[in-house]
Amino acid sequence: MERENKVSMAVIRRLPKYYRYLGELLDKDITRISSHELSNITGFTASQIRQDLNNFGGFGQQGYGYNVEELHKQLGKILGLEKIYKAVLVGAGNLGQAVANYKGFEDAGFKLLALFDKNPKLIGLKIRDIEILDVDNVEEFISKNEVEIGIITTPKEHAQSVADKFVKSNIKGIWNFAPTDLKVPEDIVVENVHLNESLFILSYMYKEKNEK
Template identity: 80%
Template sequence: MDKDSKVSITVIRRLPKYYRYLGDLLKKGINRISSQELSKMTGFTASQIRQDLNNFGGFGQQGYGYNVEELHNQLGRILGLDTVYNAVIAGAGNLGQAVANYKGFEDAGFKVLCLFDKNPKLIGLKIREIEIRDVDSLEEFIKENNVEIGIITTPKENAQDIADTYIKSGIKGIWNFAPADLKVPEDIIVENVHLNESLFTLSYFLKNRSDYTT
């Protein structure tokens, strides 16, 4: 919707958490929930939840709360999860194989078509029926298979070259696990997952935890 472009990135980053908790409620057979109850689950205030959801329209009813299934479905559509996205992974080492093995990735509508690597010992192997191919065929494969998402799980020194190949091939979305800051055009969307940075942050809070406890 047109309103999406005006929504704060901090709001957008909270939506997947709402979606996950609502999915858990559906599995438990819970049909209705209030913003106060959702607040206790998510850690966000009830007011914040209502403000976040109001960015995308009115979902709740005063005195009733939210219909769990309806809100879950609506958030799925807002997040684009009602669409199947074809994806490829460049880097078929331990991390790349772990991403390919992650069943939740597929359940959310992201279909990994192929892995790519330059290691001849890996080429031809399969991870959950997903073949590992020579990285030299990456560009051709993307163009022939309507790939929308490029995943990078290569070492740092190879990440920019892979990103350049993705962009050249027409990919507009990159999920980057490499510890590198990619240089891309403004119209390319990059979501970084820097595992080391997250671990270092955890280390900081562990070392200084007395400053953050009451």
């Protein structure tokens, strides 16, 4: 969608939060909400929320606020959450198994078809019915099953070679947990996850509050 391409990543990065809160409102059968109320629960200012949502055509009505179901649906569409993504994960160690064990990703539409590792002791084990397979077979598996998303939870020294395998087998999106910057062709999207960064923000806030 062309219009979305022009929207800044700063705005895009706020959308999952709106989406999550709107989902919670829907669960509570709340049908409409003002930008002020949304501001109270998200922590963003009402004008920020209006500006953000105006990027996609508004969705709100003067004097009414937002229709929760409609806004949730539209944000889901914008975020590409209307389809089921097929995913595989490489590096079935501590973090890989924790990611695989969390069913919430699947509930959000990311279906983990298989885990891959190079450790023979892990190959053949299952995490929530998802089998750990030999990483030597990952490319064939991806092509055969038309997998779209690859998740990397190997040590950082191995992350690039895993990314190269993903690229060769035509994966389009990589969710990278290894603390390294991957080099991939331009048409492949990479989202890095660094829990450390979030932890450092916590430590900053802690310091600010407690070292006066």
